[in-house]
Structure formats: structure tokens, C-alpha cells
Amino acid sequence: MFDYLKYIREWNFPHIWCSGCGDGIVLKALIRAMDKLKVSRDEAVMVSGIGCSSRTPGYIDINTLHTTHGRALAFATGVKHAKPELKVIVVTGDGDCTAIGGNHFIHAARRNIDMTVLLYNNYIYGMTGGQCSPTTPKGYKASTAQYGNIEPPFNTSGLAIAAGASFVARTDVYHVQQCEKMISLALQRKGFSLVEILTPCPTAFGRRNRMSDPVVMMEWLRDNAVSGRKWENLSAQEREGKIQTGVLIDVEKPEFTAEYGKLMEKVGVQK
């Protein structure tokens, strides 16, 4: 059996996640991906913002930096710039990354700075009890949208692609093997590599939207997250209400720290 414990800070347990929360599934998928790729724990740094998702670095035994709400990518930019040899992994929530931290998100993607960004999208602010986030779908309820949300949501992955990220994938915690694979690919890419991971929050999202049973939320992911060729074969009508998963973009582009290094060489700065 796979030994997760060597990557886990047992002293920080029990964790804060509710039963039925998907966040732990991502943590395990990440650990398996790191283990298979033999990512050195000393060279890996996890940077997170604030939220239930952003608690992940409390539990994984690598270098971790738990920062302020929305700013993980700004802190991570500092880490990567100072020590480009480090493998920077950012953990962030939909609120953290696309609301309060939205500005950092588009600019980190635009620069194409090398980091793996795991965006846990649960469509809600989980930690503060279920307020609308920029990814809450229209019509769904939140504590700040008691009669249903009227704002159109972000297509977060689309936003990253448009802003310039070189690798973007979407996955979910029901399709856990795909989830691990997408994380693994992102870890191997050089550049801004986003994995948007759909994950259930039965407590803050499900309860308000007739999905308080975590199993129902998992089944929803099973039935609605559609990857690869399956997606290609769906008609426009069949795609309605479904979500495309898998690799959405995977291109080679100049990476920020490498470009910066080249510039320094060109102007003759000695390291």
C-alpha cells in the first residue's frame, strides 16, 4: 500500500476539513504525483493563501508558506524569483485566486512564471461559511445570494489561458486518477501551470443547493465532468450543463525566471 505518511505532518492532525470535503483527495493525489516524479521534498515549496483549501500546506511535510488571503501567487512569485531552482506549488481556492487575488492570478499567468497552481474550485467561500465566489454558478444559492446568484461566473481555466498560461488543465476529485495525472503533468511543465480541480464542499455549498449529501455531489461530478474524446464527441446541446476536463492547453512559451536569467546574462550581471 502507498505510504502517505512520509509526506504528512501527523502532528498537525486532525485536519480541519469536514467529512465529505474533497480537499483531502487532492492532497493525496498530489502526494502520489510527487512521489512518482521523485520530487525532492527539500526542493518543493508549497505556498497557499487563506481558505479551507489553503490549509493544505499545514498537512504536507515539505517547505510550506501559508500566506494572506488572495496573495499566494504574489508570495510565490517572490519565492520563485529568489530561488528559481525550487519547485513551487501553489494551493489556492476559487475565492482566494479569482476574487481577492484575481489580479495576481492574471499577472502570474501573463508572465508565465514557472509554478504549479492547484486551484481547488468548490464554487463557494468555504471557510467563511458559504458566500458567493466569482465561480458560483448563476442561480445557485449562497449566504450572500439567498435567492440565487445573479452574477455570471468566471471560466477560471479560460481566464488563465487568455492571460498567457502555458499549461492549463481541469479535473475533479471524483475522477481521481485523472486528477493525479493532471497534477503530475503540471509538475513536469515549465511555466505557469494551472490545474483547476472541481471539489465538493457539502457544508457551505451543498447544503444550500440541495446537495448536502457528499455522495450526491460526487455523483454530480461523475456525471457532469467530461474529459477528452468523450467531450469532443458531444454535440453543443449535449455539452449544455457539462464541464470539460482534461488538458485544455499545453504549449511551450518563454518562462519568466528563465527570461530574466537570460537578460541578466545579456547585460553582463554575474551571478
Add this chain to the structure above:
Amino acid sequence: MKKVIMGNHAVSYGVRASEAKVISAYPITPQTHVVELLSEMCANGEIDAKFIKVESEHSAMAACVGAAAAGSRTFTATSSQGLLLMHEMLHWAVGARLPIVLANINRAVGPPWSIWTDQNDSLSQRDVGWLQIYCESNQETQDTIPQAFKVAEELQMPVMIVMDAFFLSHTFEIVDILEAQEVRKFLPPYHPDIKIDINDPHSFGNLASPEHYMELRYMIQEAMEKAVGLIKKVDGEFQKQFGRGYGLIHPYRCADAEIILVTSGTVASTARAVIDEMRDEGVKIGALKVRVFRPFPFEEIFEVLSRAKKVAVIDRNISFGGHGIFFQEIKSALYGRTDVPILGYIAGLGGRDITPGVIRQIAEQAITDKNPHRYINWIGVKT
């Protein structure tokens, strides 16, 4: 009508009764209930206000600034990191002379992360020019909201109402609920002379040359000085109508007290219980609650404290490299009175409980301390 409600909801009811027209906020523990209830009240028509959901506290205050400039009565609530993120906009609200009311739930600042109470978040905003009022009960908190709007609108200055995380924000107490039709007599609808108006255009936030900038700053200070009397007057009017008043400060058994404990927030209530106990034992002790921190009521405080033989200030905050922040203000209020030693006590940071036992320990330590210059005493620090 009386209701048993949590401190956060006392804020919401105060805002409801004040008929705020625009509310904008971003969620943060332990404030979230304030705006959740308000958002519910907006949605079900209990209050005729617009609720603006935003993507950060910075945007929340910016939206309030915009709404207030457009002539609306405007409210927001936040806490800790959220208040700090607003900092730039807090300055803006003052310079633009907009009467926004903000409730801040005192929560310790990270890192390390803490959701529990201390006052460093609001006190680090001391110099931006917001009026600051510290409340100790749910009733006082609710009642202070319409008072704050009234003062704010008369002065064209923003007001921050401050309460302790959990000890007040999440504590349920009986509150006599204010109703809008009653409050309207006390706080009439807001119609500013200058606002964004297509029929009477103005330019807001323009550049001021060195010729003019200083005068505008002078006027802010002038408003602050006027605020001392105005808060008292407005509190008096409120008391006349509703039978409840709170004052700038609240001295308790201070008249003949030889030693006076200075407190703020919920610690004030706990301190009064300790004072009663110690009075029964024959100790001539009193307590002074400082309710209004900005403008600082120097004269009123001097009046009470200069009669004592000793003063002990309990600070749930610290100005690193300086002293407790209330201590510093008290010391400057008593400037020249070298015969009244002022001792400072730092306690309860990051939500550590300030129990009656802790307050008694401070009182006893202060009574026996022969050194009049012990400005910082840390209470209960584990070494």
C-alpha cells in the same frame, strides 16, 4: 421589542434601524454574520438598501466611498486583515469627508494566524482620521450605530465602531431592538449638500497644490475637535429619546478612588465586577472605560484620572517599541501630573481571556508596585 441576539447581529439591527442605503462588504471571520444578516434583510425587503458584493475589503471600502460620494448612507463591516487591506481607502474616506460607518470586529493580526480578539487591527488605524468608538455590550453596539451615522453626517467624517471578537461578536445578550420609524426622529434621512449630481456637477478627489492641501488637513482636525462635543450631544439626544446613553467615557466608582483601572471593550464589564469585589474588601478602586478613542477625550479623562493616586491601564494591544496604545494616550492626557503614576499592562493578546482573576492580579500588582515608571507589564506571558 426585546430579542436575544449575538453581538454581530446587534450591529446589523443598528444598521437596519439607521436605514442605510448602501452596504458593501467582504466576508471575514468573526464579522461575517453582520453582513450576512444585512444581505438577508436587503433581499427580503426588511431594509431598503442595496447590498454590493465585492471581491475584497479594499473594493468594499472603495464601493462605500463611491456610494457615499453619490449621497447615500453607507455601511460596511470587517475585521483584522480585512481592515488592514482597506487602509488606503480608509484614508480616502477621511480626505473625501465621507460619513461612512464601519463596524470592525477586533481580531488579532497574522502571522501567526489567529481569529481571536485583540485591538491591534483597529488601533493601527489610529492616525487615518476615522472616529473610533469601542463598545462593550450588544445593546451599546446596536445603539451606537445610529449615533455614529448622526455624528458622521453632521461632521462629514467616517466613524468606526469597534467590538471584541467572540467575547462580544458571538455572545448572545438581550437587546432592546431599535425600529426605523423611531430612529428616524433621531436620525433624519441623509441629504448631503454636495454629492455626485448630474444637475450640479462637482469634481471629487482632485489635485490640491501646496497652496490648499494643508487647509484641508486643518479642517479634518477641526472636525475631530468638534466631534468631542458632538458625540456627547448626540448621545444625550439618544438618551432622551431611548433612555440609554453611553458617554465618551464611563467612570465607575471613580469619585473617591485612589487607584483607577483604565479599560476598553468587553474588559470594561469584567473590570466593574472586580471593582465591586475589591470595594467590598475596602480597597478604594474604580474603573474608567474609554469608549471614544478618536477623538481622544483628553479633558474628560484628565478630569477623572487626575483625582486618583495611581492609574493602571490595561491594553489588549501593543505598539511595538512603544507601549500599550491606550496607555500612551492616557499618559499624554495626564501630561504634567507627575504625582499620578501611570502603569501599563499588556494582557489578552490573540484572544487570551482577561478574566476577573487577571484583572484582580493587575490591580493588586499596581497597588503594591513602588516603581512609578513601569510602563510595560506583560500579564501571563509563559516563559
